[in-house]
Every structure is written in structure tokens, then in C-alpha cells.
Amino acid sequence: MYPQQVHNYLRQFFLENECDLVFEDEHYLTVQLTIAMDKRIMNRPFYWQYVEATNGEPNPAQVTFITDQNAMSGKVIGEVVHFGSPRLNQIFQATRELGAFVQMFQKVDAEIGQVLLTPWLGVNYKVSYCCDRTKEMLYSFGINLLTGTINNNFHEAINSIDWDSTQSENAFYVQHIIKPERALQRLDKAIDAIIQQDDHTWAEQAKKRWQRDQRVLDYFYEDVEEKPECYEVEKKALEEQYHAKIKIEIVNGGLFYMR
Amino acid sequence: MIVERSSDWQEGFLNRLNNAEKWHSWTLYKMNYEIVKMNLIPEFTGLQAPKFLPKLTPLAHQLEAAQTVIERMNGKAILADEVGLGKTIEAGLILKEYLIRGLVKKALILAPASLINQWIEELNQKFHIPAMAYKKNCPIERYDIVIMSMDTAKKSPHKELIYAQDYDMIIIDEAHKLKNHKTQIYDFVQGLKKKFCLLLTATPIQNDVFELYYLISLLKPGHLGNYETFQSAFSASKHDLQHDDYLKELVNQVMVRNRREDTGIEWTNRRVQIVPIHFSPEEMEVYQLLGTLTSTASFSLITLQKEMCSSKEATALTLSKMLENSAEREELEEILAKVMALEVNSKAQKTLEIIEQAKDKVIIFTEYRATQIYLQWYLHSHGITSVLFNGKFNKNKRDYMKHIFKEKAQVLIATEAGGEGINLQFCHHVINYDLPWNPMKLEQRIGRVHRLGQEHDVHIYNLAVEDTIEIDILALLHTKIDVFEKVVGDLDAILTNFKKTV
Numbered sequence: 001m002y003p004q005q006v007h008n009y010l011r012q013f014f015l016e017n018e019c020d021l022v023f024e025d026e027h028y029l030t031v032q033l034t035i036a037m038d039k040r041i042m043n044r045p046f047y048w049q050y051v052e053a054t055n056g057e058p059n060p061a062q063v064t065f066i067t068d069q070n071a072m073s074g075k076v077i078g079e080v081v082h083f084g085s086p087r088l089n090q091i092f093q094a095t096r097e098l099g100a101f102v103q104m105f106q107k108v109d110a111e112i113g114q115v116l117l118t119p120w121l122g123v124n125y126k127v128s129y130c131c132d133r134t135k136e137m138l139y140s141f142g143i144n145l146l147t148g149t150i151n152n153n154f155h156e157a158i159n160s161i162d163w164d165s166t167q168s169e170n171a172f173y174v175q176h177i178i179k180p181e182r183a184l185q186r187l188d189k190a191i192d193a194i195i196q197q198d199d200h201t202w203a204e205q206a207k208k209r210w211q212r213d214q215r216v217l218d219y220f221y222e223d224v225e226e227k228p229e230c231y232e233v234e235k236k237a238l239e240e241q242y243h244a245k246i247k248i249e250i251v252n253g254g255l256f257y258m259r
Numbered sequence: 260m261i262v263e264r265s266s267d268w269q270e271g272f273l274n275r276l277n278n279a280e281k282w283h284s285w286t287l288y289k290m291n292y293e294i295v296k297m298n299l300i301p302e303f304t305g306l307q308a309p310k311f312l313p314k315l316t317p318l319a320h321q322l323e324a325a326q327t328v329i330e331r332m333n334g335k336a337i338l339a340d341e342v343g344l345g346k347t348i349e350a351g352l353i354l355k356e357y358l359i360r361g362l363v364k365k366a367l368i369l370a371p372a373s374l375i376n377q378w379i380e381e382l383n384q385k386f387h388i389p390a391m392a393y394k395k396n397c398p399i400e401r402y403d404i405v406i407m408s409m410d411t412a413k414k415s416p417h418k419e420l421i422y423a424q425d426y427d428m429i430i431i432d433e434a435h436k437l438k439n440h441k442t443q444i445y446d447f448v449q450g451l452k453k454k455f456c457l458l459l460t461a462t463p464i465q466n467d468v469f470e471l472y473y474l475i476s477l478l479k480p481g482h483l484g485n486y487e488t489f490q491s492a493f494s495a496s497k498h499d500l501q502h503d504d505y506l507k508e509l510v511n512q513v514m515v516r517n518r519r520e521d522t523g524i525e526w527t528n529r530r531v532q533i534v535p536i537h538f539s540p541e542e543m544e545v546y547q548l549l550g551t552l553t554s555t556a557s558f559s560l561i562t563l564q565k566e567m568c569s570s571k572e573a574t575a576l577t578l579s580k581m582l583e584n585s586a587e588r589e590e591l592e593e594i595l596a597k598v599m600a601l602e603v604n605s606k607a608q609k610t611l612e613i614i615e616q617a618k619d620k621v622i623i624f625t626e627y628r629a630t631q632i633y634l635q636w637y638l639h640s641h642g643i644t645s646v647l648f649n650g651k652f653n654k655n656k657r658d659y660m661k662h663i664f665k666e667k668a669q670v671l672i673a674t675e676a677g678g679e680g681i682n683l684q685f686c687h688h689v690i691n692y693d694l695p696w697n698p699m700k701l702e703q704r705i706g707r708v709h710r711l712g713q714e715h716d717v718h719i720y721n722l723a724v725e726d727t728i729e730i731d732i733l734a735l736l737h738t739k740i741d742v743f744e745k746v747v748g749d750l751d752a753i754l755t756n757f758k759k760t761v
Contacts, residue, residue, distance in 0.1 A: 001297070009290070016286045084311035086387055092294050099287030100268065101275050124292055126299075132333050132455075133303040134360040138296055155292055163285050180276060184269060195262075202303060203260060209333060213479070220481030230449050234480060237454045240427075241333065245261040250268035251295045252288055 001083035003027070003068035010065055010081065013091055017098065027068040028076055033060045040094055041087075102254035107162040108171045115259060119145040119176045121183040122154045123253035125191050131206035131244045141190055142256070143183045145176035150190055158256060173257050180255065191248060203244035210242035300360055304330055308355040315385050317352060318524070320517045321345050325352040327515055334362075334455035335478055337434070339516040341751060342461040342702060343710025347378070349515075350430050350457050351386045354404075357455060358388065363427040365403045367451075370432035372408040376654055378432070379406060393417070400424060409436060413447040427454050434458035435699065437477060438470035448477055461706065462699030463514065464743045471510065471746060479513055503745045516748055529709055531719040531752040533733065534613070536606050538724055542567075545574075545601065546727060548594050552587060564728045565626075569693050571601045572629040606722055607637050610690060613720055614643060614670060621688040623672045624704050626695065631672050634692070638670060645670035648681075657681060675700065684712040690720045694729055698736045698743070701753045709751075721754060 001009070007029070014021065014031045023030040033041070038060035039048055051058050064078030065087075081087050108115050122142040129135045142154030151157060167173060178186075217238065221231050274280045300307055306326055309317065317325075320340075328336040328349075334357065338346045357363035368390065370378050375392050382390040382404070393399060393407035399420050409431075411417050429451055431437070437445050437458070456478055464471050475483050483489050483506075519526045538546060546567050552560060559581065566573040578595045585591055614621050625631050628649070635645050646660050646668045664671040665685055675695065686708050691701060701721075709717045723729040736754055744750055 012286065012290065016284055016290075083313055084387055086389070092298070095287060095291050095294055099283050099289070099291035101271055101280075101283050102285055102288045103275070103282045104285055124295070126295060128300075128361070129303075130362070132362065133329075134300055134362060135303045136300045138299055140292075159289070165282065165285065181269075181273065184272070188264075192262075200260070213333075216479060216481035218481070220476070220485050222485065233450065233452045237452045240452075241454045243261075245263060248262060248264040250265075252291050253268065253272065254282070254288070 003071070003082065006081060006083060006088065007067035009088075010067065010091065013095060022062060023064075027071045028064060028066040028078055030062060030064040030078070032062050035060050041090055096251070100252040102165075102252070102256075104163040104165065104254065104256050105167050105171070105173070106256075106258040107164050108168050110170050113170070115171050117171050117173050117257040117259060119174060120151075120154075120256045120258060121145060121180050121187070121253065122158065122256050123184065123187050124155060124251040125187075126249045126251050127191065127195060128247040128249070129202055129244070130247060131203065132209070132241050133202070133206075135202070138251070139191060139194065141187045143178070143187055145178045145180065145183055146174065148178055148183075148186070150187070152190070158258065161258060163256075167257075171257075188248075195246060195248075200244075206242045206244050210238055213238050213242070306352070306356055307359045308352050311359060312355070312386065315348075317348055318345065318522065320522045321349050321352065324349045324515045324517060325356065328353055328457070329356060332513060332515075334428075335453065335513065336456075337458045337460065337463055337474065337478065337514040339460055339463050339514050339747065341516075341518050342706025344517050344519065344522060345711065346459045346461070347381055347432075348385070350432075350459060351382060351388070353455075353457060354382075354428060354430065355386050355388060357428060363455060365424060365426045366405075366428040366430065367412075367421065367424070367426045368404070368406040368430045368432070369409045369412055369448075370406060371436075372410065373650070373654070373657070374432060375406050375408060382406075409444050413444045418447055422450065426452065428456065429453050430457045430459070432459045434460040434474060435462050435465055435470070437474060438465060440473040440476075445473070445477070453478070462702060462743075464739075464747055465697045465699040466739060468506075468742060468746055475510070475513055482513060483509060506746055507748075510746060514747075518749065519751060524711070527709070527713050528716040529705070529719060529752050530716055531721070531755050533721045533723055533755050534609060536609050536722055536724045538605055538727070539603050541597075541601055542603070542605060543726070545571075545594065545597050548597065549574075552590060552594075561728065565693065565732075567598075568606070568724045568727050568729050569625060569627050570604055570607070570630040570633045571598045572633040573627040574598050576629050604633075604637070606692065606724065607634060609722065610634070610692060611638065611641055611643070613688075613690060614638070617688045617718070619669075619688055620664070620686040621670050621690060622683065622686055622704075622708065623670060623690045623692050624675070625672065626675050626693040628674060630692065631674055634672050643670060644668040645672050647671075648673040650674065681707055682710060682712075683707050684710060684714075687713070687715040688718045688720070690722065692722055694721060694723060694732045694736065696732065696735065698740050698753055701736070702750070705751075705753065719752075 011021065011029060017034065017037055019034055019037050020032045021029055022032050035058050042061055050056065064076065066072060066076060066078045066080045069080050079087060106117055120142045125139045125141065127137045127139065140153060140155035142151040142157070217234055221227055271280070275282055306322065309322070324338065328334060338349050340346050354363065354366060368378060379390050379392055382388040388404055390404040390406050391402040393405050393411065399405060412421060431448065437448060439445060458474060458478055463474055472483050472489050484492065546564065549560065549563050549567055563574060563577055566577055575595060575598050578591055578598065582588060582591050610623065623634060625634065631647055635647060638645050644667065646663050648660050648671055652660065661681060661683065689705055689708055691704065695701065705717070705719055723733055733754065740750060740753060
């Protein structure tokens with residue numbers, strides 16, 4: 001992520017969360033946080049406890065973020081933010097929490113007349129394969145709540161559509177036949193199927209590494225009748241190091257009414 | 260296979276279907292997806308960490324070391340680069356990689372007390388890893404990345420507190436301190452769970468090959484067999500290695516060692532020489548008299564002889580202590596009188612000569628405090644300014660002394676303990692006034708100046724008095740270097756630029 005991208009990201013993030021930009025230049029921006037945002041990113045729970053307990057005047061912080069320190073000539077005092085910096089990671093985390101659930105309606109051109117919009121459930125999954133190494137994959141699935149048809153490249157398909165967060169008078173919104181809860185279960189199954197068909201030599205190889213290290217460890221304590229505690233500790237460490245598991249996590253998802 | 264899934268999202272979604280909570284914005288939804296996609300770890304192999312560290316430019320050998328440790332050694336390794344090549348950077352890269360990949364949540368770093376602040380600074384500033392120095396009564400369970408000294412860690416109640424944490428990764432700096440398996444610290448580390456583990460040392464063998472055996476047995480017990488099999492296979496006698504190549508190969512499976520010359524960086528040269536000293540007849544007389552002390556334990560005798568090769572001040576101090584309860588009072592008093600009567604210190608004279616010729620900053624390493632103080636006085640009387648340095652100094656005092664040395668004084672006189680953890684690239688002359696028994700101590704000393712950032716050739720002067728125990732020490736140092744090179748790999752020049760085969 002280049003400084004310019006970081007800058008645009010911060011800008012969009014704060015505007016979207018109703019924080020005013022007090023001042024902005026190409027390389028830095030000063031933001032007036034809302035109370036909710038201050039609580040989320042300023043790490044000062046005691047201040048807020050105090051304000052609330054005493055009915056004090058809340059005074060959310062104003063922060064300056066410098067997004068390209070190298071390009072700065074003047075003496076702006078602020079927090080340097082770059083890709084990999086703890087602050088940006090924190091804002092990424094906030095984005096994850098604040099952009100997880102949507103209900104969207106496709107925009108309808110008033111001149112076309114009444115349009116029928118079909119409900120879909122869209123879910124983005126992050127799947128991680130973990131042993132002593134990791135690999136992650138992102139899957140985007142959508143399921144038609146009338147027919148049960150599954151689209152396995154859903155996010156790309158809906159990304160360029162114009163959306164509204166409210167219903168329009170010119171559209172007719174069809175009621176779902178498949179309940180969203182049920183639909184989610186179907187998508188979960190679809191993910192399971194994909195994982196099952198995948199190549200899992202990584203897990204077998206991890207098991208081989210595990211067995212090899214276990215043999216080495218056993219050899220060390222071969223002639224010891226009563227294995228000391230550190231044998232058990234090492235054995236447990238090997239298990240934690242190598243045992244293969246798969247994590248499935250939902251990044252975000254929602255209901256989409258579309259043509 | 261175990262599949263873990265979380266139902267958090269489902270709950271939040273159902274809440275919103277029931278109008279219990281607000282929906283989010285489309286823009287943030289898209290941003291979330293994009294960020295997750297961007298931060299995805301697409302492959303089991305390769306390093307992700309550099310992408311997250313735009314301010315850090317690791318050197319090629321450091322990246323390669325990190326990748327080797329993760330992909331070939333599965334995260335358990337000895338990092339044994341020569342001094343000054345950036346083992347800390349390599350360890351930081353590896354830790355960062357595991358943190359990014361979610362394989363490590365909690366890590367414990369053990370380092371000498373004098374290096375703790377340096378670790379904190381490097382991890383926080385270079386790697387954005389929020390590491391905390393452990394202090395008494397600090398709630399250890401609340402911090403994920405904790406740094407503490409070995410001396411603290413091995414003692415109660417800290418030891419029990421550490422055992423109660425579930426660390427995913429253990430990093431031990433200056434790991435040669437674990438060479439002796441009969442120590443408290445060895446015991447402590449042996450009992451730690453080591454899922455991922457890095458041992459950092461430039462000197463995995465200091466005296467004999469068993470030190471390496473014990474180090475590897477901490478990391479991966481059984482890798483070099485158990486004690487009996489190792490002993491019978493690899494060491495009929497300590498210095499006679501039967502299966503050097505085989506052992507070297509086994510060692511290389513768990514150890515990364517970069518040498519200066521492999522790094523592709525232009526290194527300045529090391530000009531190492533042994534400077535022979537000739538005692539004056541009076542000094543030699545005293546030295547030989549010491550050898551006649553028959554009822555003195557041989558260990559004390561060796562100490563006295565080494566001290567006599569250093570300064571009369573060091574010798575006199577020990578002699579006076581011995582006087583208190585010795586059967587040889589008369590002989591001791593006689594020698595002490597002769598010691599005190601000595602007017603010339605041949606070694607100090609030579610040292611002065613070297614400093615005057617160098618016309619530059621010089622570090623002198625001595626093993627004795629008495630010699631250290633004497634040398635400062637002696638140099639001062641010849642118009643040469645110097646500062647003292649020893650391991651007991653706290654961080655502030657160290658930094659201050661380093662500052663004075665850099666800005667004002669010509670000479671820094673350090674005792675052995677000063678050898679670790681200070682970087683003095685601005686100096687290019689090192690005098691080893693006394694020789695230690697262990698060649699790796701010499702390497703650590705030289706490493707203070709011959710490291711990344713050094714722009715000049717580095718001159719090393721190893722002083723040894725002819726016809727004394729120092730000549731025997733030299734021979735022993737050669738033998739030990741030979742063992743190291745057979746098992747671990749080549750070493751940069753320590754004693755002399757000319758290789759001597761033993």
C-alpha cells in the first residue's frame with residue numbers, strides 16, 4: 001500500500017464514519033473524531049468512564065495523521081501512519097467490524113417502470129489452512145433466495161452495481177422462499193465441499209514432519225524408563241507446531257436485492 | 260481433519276434480520292473485503308513480513324536466513340551469524356512472519372539485561388511488534404511479547420509465572436550462556452515448551468563440541484542422538500573429531516550461519532597480529548618466582564601467572580589476599596616486595612607504543628580491574644586520555660561512556676564484561692591486552708568494532724609475553740578455533756591472519 005493509498009483509505013474511512021476532516025493536504029489529514037470513533041480507536045476507556053460517570057462534557061479527540069512523512073516539509077505534528085503500522089492495523093480491524101453486515105437494494109431507473117428485484121444472500125469466507133505454515137483463501141458465494149442457485153464469484157459480480165441502502169418506490173421486492181438462515185447453511189456446505197475437494201498434501205507433509213521430529217525426540221529418551229516432564233512438554237509442543245487444522249471465518253455478507 | 264468455524268457473524272446477521280441492530284454501509288463493506296483480500300497469505304511459503312515493514316530494508320542474507328528457518332527448519336533454529344551481521348533483524352523477521360501468519364500469539368525473549376532496551380527498541384520501531392520489558396509485579400499474562408533477562412527468568416517466582424504462560428515462541432539471545440547443562444538457566448530453558456524457538460549466538464562452540472551438543476539438545480533433543488551415542492560417535496577425545504563432515508551436516512540442519520564474506524557486502528579487512536612482548540629481567544625473575552610457590556593450588560598459580568603477564572597491580576592484589584591464610588607467608592611476602600619494586604611494565608610500554616603509532620581511537624580489553632585502573636593512570640601520565648568501561652555500568656552510564664569515548668577520549672579501556680552489547684564502529688584499533696581462554700570472547704570483542712557500519716580496516720593486536728603462560732594460551736586458542744571450524748564452519752581471523760594448522 002503506497003502512502004497515497006493509505007491516505008485515500010483513511011479519508012474514506014473517516015468520512016464514512018461521520019468524522020469531519022478539519023484539515024487536509026496531500027500528505028496529511030486532521031480528523032475530528034466522533035464519540036463512537038474515539039472510543040473505538042483512541043484506547044482511553046478510563047477517560048470515557050470518567051466522563052460518563054460525572055456527566056462531563058464529552059470531548060472526542062482531534063487527530064492528525066501524516067500519511068507521507070517523506071513528502072512533508074513543514075512542521076506538522078501528528079501521528080505517522082503507513083502500511084504495517086499499528087494504527088493502520090487498528091483501523092483495518094475497525095473496518096472489519098464496521099463493514100460486516102449489509103442490506104442493499106439495486107438502484108432502479110424511474111423511467112423503466114416497476115422492476116422485480118430478487119433477494120440474494122452473499123457471504124465472503126476466509127479459509128485458512130494451518131500447521132507450522134499457513135495459507136489463506138478468500139471465497140465469495142451468493143445464493144438466490146428464490147431458486148437456491150449458487151454463484152461462486154459473487155462479490156465480483158455485484159461490485160460494480162449501483163446500490164441503495166433504502167428501498168425505492170419503483171421496485172417490487174420479492175419475498176424470499178429460502179430463509180436466510182437456511183441459505184447460510186447451504187453456503188457453509190458449499191464451502192465444505194470445496195475444501196474437501198482441495199489438495200491436502202500440505203497436511204500430510206506436516207504430519208510427516210511431525211512424525212520425524214517425534215521419532216528424534218523418542219530416540220533422545222529411548223533408554224529412560226520414566227520419561228521426565230520435559231519429554232511431555234516437548235511432545236505437546238510438536239503437536240501444537242504441526243497438527244493440521246482448517247479455520248473458516250466469515251469476513252462479511254448480507255442481503256442483496258437485485259435484478 | 261479439525262475444522263474450526265465461528266458463529267459470530269451468523270449471530271450478528273440474525274440480529275439485523277430481526278431489526279435489533281443497524282446494517283453497515285456499502286462502502287465500508289467493500290473496504291473490508293478489499294483489505295482482507297490484500298492481506299491474504301496466498302502461499303505456504305515465502306515471506307509476508309517485508310510487505311508490512313516498508314521502513315525496513317533487510318539485507319539479502321537476513322531474508323534468506325529467515326526463510327530458511329521457517330521453511331527448512333520449521334521454526335526451530337540456531338541463528339549463528341558472525342557478530343555484527345544482524346541476528347536480531349533475522350529473529351525479528353521470523354517473529355513478525357509468524358505473528359502475521361497467526362501462528363504465534365505470545366512470545367518470550369530472553370536476553371542479557373544490558374541488551375533488553377535494545378531489543379525493545381528494535382522490535383517496536385523496526386518491526387512494530389509491541390514488546391514489553393518484564394518488571395517485578397508486572398502482570399505478565401496481559402502482555403503477548405515479553406522480554407526479560409535470563410537471570411530473572413530462571414528464578415522463582417518469575418520462573419513459575421513463565422511456565423504458566425503458554426508461549427508459542429521462545430527467542431534466546433546470547434544463547435552460548437546455555438553451554439553448560441548443569442546450570443539453573445539450562446534447566447529452566449529445558450523445561451520451557453518450545454513450539455517455535457530461536458537460539459542466537461555467534462559462538463555456538465566456545466571450548467568444546469559438547470557445548471554445541473547441549474545447545475542443540477535444548478532446541479531439538481535427539482537430533483544429535485543421546486549423550487552416550489553422541490559421545491561414542493563424535494568424540495573419542497574432546498578435540499579429535501572422527502566424523503566431522505557428518506556432524507557438520509547434522510548441525511547445518513538446525514543452524515544458519517552467515518559469514519561476513521558470504522553476505523555480498525563489502526567488508527573492511529581485519530588486520531590481526533600477535534605482538535610478542537619481552538619481559539625485563541626483573542619481571543621475568545618475579546614471574547619465575549611465582550612458579551616456585553609449591554603449596555599454592557595450581558589454579559591460583561595460573562591466575563597469578565596470568566596476572567603477572569598483565570600488571571604488577573593485579574598480581575599484588577591477589578598476593579595480598581593470599582597472604583591472609585597461607586602456609587607460605589614468608590615466600591609470598593618476599594615475592595610481593597619484589598613485585599612492588601618493579602618499575603617497568605613492558606606490556607604497558609608496548610601498548611603505549613601501539614597507541615602512539617595508531618594516532619587514532621583505540622579500545623583496550625583487559626581481564627583485570629586493577630590493570631584497567633593502572634593503564635588509565637599510565638596512559639594519563641603520557642598525555643593520553645581514556646575512559647573506563649565495564650559490564651556493571653547501567654544503560655545510561657554505558658551510553659555516556661561511549662559518548663565521551665566518541666567525542667573526547669582517545670582510548671577506551673574495557674574489562675571482559677564490556678565485551679557484549681556495545682557497538683563502536685567509529686573505532687578501528689583493538690588491543691587484546693590479556694588473552695582470554697576462550698577464542699569466542701576474542702571474537703565478541705572484535706565484533707564490537709568490526710560490524711556493519713565499519714568503514715575502515717580494523718587492526719587487532721593480540722599481546723602475548725614470550726616464555727610465559729600466554730604462549731600456552733595462544734596454542735590452546737588455536738586448537739579451539741580448529742574444533743570450531745571443523746564442526747561449525749570457518750571463522751574470520753581472530754588470532755592472526757595466518758592460518759596455523761594444529
